[in-house]
Amino acid sequence: MKRSAEKGIEFGLAFSGLITILTTIGIIWVLISESWGFFREVPLSDFLFDTEWTPLFSQKHYGILPLLSGTFLTTIIAIITAVPIGIIIAVYLSEYAHKRFRRNVKPLLEILAAVPTVVYGFFALTVVTPFLQTFVPGLGSFNALSAGLVMGIMIIPVISSLSEDALYAVPKSLREASYGMGATKFQTSFKVVVPAASSGILVSIILGVARAIGETMVVAIAAGQQPTLTLDPRQAVETITAYIVQVSLGDVQHGSMEYKTIFAAGITLFIFTFLLNNISFWIKKKYQEKYE
Amino acid sequence: MSNVKRNRNIDTAFKYVGIFFTLFGIAVLFVFIINILIDGLTRINWEFLTNLPSRRASKAGILTAWTGTAWILALTALIAIPIGVAAGIYLQEYGRKNRIARIIELNIANLAGVPSIIYGLLGLEIFVRLMNLGGSLLAGALTLSLLILPVIIVATREALKAVPNSLREASYGMGATKWQTVWHQVLPAASGGILTGIILALSRAVGETAPLIVIGALAYVPFVADSPLDEFTVLPIQIFNWVSRPQEEFLVNGAAAIIILLLITFVMNGIAVYLRNKWQKKISW
DSSP states (O other): OOHHHHHHHHHHHHHHHHHHHHEEEEEEEHHHHHHHHHHHHHHHHHHOOOSSTTTTTSOOBSSHHHHHHHHHHHHOOOOHHHHHHHHHHHHHIIIIIIHHHHHHHHHHHOOOOOOHHHHHHHHIIIIIHHOOOOOOOOOSOOOHHHHHHHHHHHHHHHHHHHHHHHHTTOOHHHHHHHHHTOOHHHHIIIIHHHTTTHHHHHHHHHHHHHHHHHHHHHHHHHTSOOOOOOOOOOOOOOOOOHHHHEEEEEEOOOTHHHHHHHHHHHHHHHHHHHHHHHHHHHHHHHHHHHHH | OOOHHHHHHHHHHHHHHHHHHHHHHHHHHHHHHHHHHHHHHHGGGGHHHHOOOSSTTTTOHHHHHHHHHHHHHHHHHHHHHHHHHHHIIIIIOOSSSSSSHHHHHHHHHHTTSSSHHHHHHHHIIIIISSSSOSSSSHOOOOOHHHHHHHHHHOOOOOOTTTTTTHHHHHHHHHHHHHHHIIIIHHHHHHHHHHHHHHHHHHHHHHHHHHHHHTTTTTOOOSSOSSSSSSOOOOOHHHHHHHSSSSSSHHHHHHHHHHHHHHHHHHHHHHHHHHHHHHHHHHHOO
């Protein structure tokens, strides 16, 4: 009697675990089945090489390149902002800062990560863009630069906290050997500790990139909704995520071409983040083996 | 000799650069909060909290938005907490260290990295369309539950992992079954850590915008929802809607709504940090 109850409970628990697998299967199935319909009407070569994305106009083009360029432009700006600052913060907190400073500052940095992204979008649109307009000529009220910068600020905690963990895990003996050779703290940090933690830092950067690619609200609010194939950060661009939001705001009928386009855009986004995530897992695994 | 001096100078310089950038991040946060307070604080009054949305900025309120957020929070908690904690218990206490366990682990790590908007597409197809729930509170809560499930599972596992084995063995020694051990000994001992993870996950759900837009949550809902099958809006969507309009007065409304949203997020995060500290202090196995 008791044993069967135990079995029942175990089964219930296992089923809950199974839901995570079902979620993944669901995501992949939904993306593939809906974009299947899309690719039956649009040849893959058009999707990959056409330079215009105008599914909402009467003259329809289905080239993903403008959305990709918008996504990469904002992501690159975010990464250029977040990586140096994130790593400097990580090195400072791990190698230089007093324990107490570290203990007080870390929760504050965590708050940066807890702020809802729609709030960052507001910040980009109403504070950063007007500020940038005072010295960047030709900056539109919607632009990739401001959205990218704010996304960078948002990603700083991701990079700083993961990098700091990696730096912290470097054995003390390495630092002591370096000091013993007469190196300064700066030399030790950047020539010994950072290289030793490089794979962990790389993981933090990759996860930062994945986060930036998938970020939606900041770019939907501040970067604009015009799919333009450009690398000029002063222009309005549209990212993959912003396009999905733009279509979802309207009333989309299931089975319509617009409905299918958001899944085609979605599967493109999913492939990129899936690859980045798994590269980071792979690096992490290799790195852990090295230290154990 | 000058070389040594130069190296020392670089060292000192970096110390200040480090302090500068660390404080820069925090300074941005402050600039940002002060700015929003200046923009929106005067707009907050009783009418703002109790008015329905309106085309006129001065009459528009956030009643439907904050009640929607409260609904979503409650429903998501009801769905995600039992499933997430159960899955965490299974993986940590019951799961065997075999290939399937590794696949599930990798799968959860992957799910945690899937952009939230993709969960929106999943919810749109499965909950809104196939299960025919429409753009309802329930569809939104189910979508967000899947989104925060990995966070709750990982937090549960971490908390369970921290419980020493001696506790389990003592319980088995008294003749307790596996589930009795988990339910009466391990789970209470890990409850602080699990609760922290749950609150952080829910605070994330409160701030999510994109997946709910995708499943069709509306910005303009002229009534307060009174069943899980009603259409809804939430604070972040209301903010997005106001911020997307060109008129200055709506931006002010947006700032005011942001203050309310941040208040909710910060209170939840504060509780989580408080619990974490308390829990960490209490534990000295």
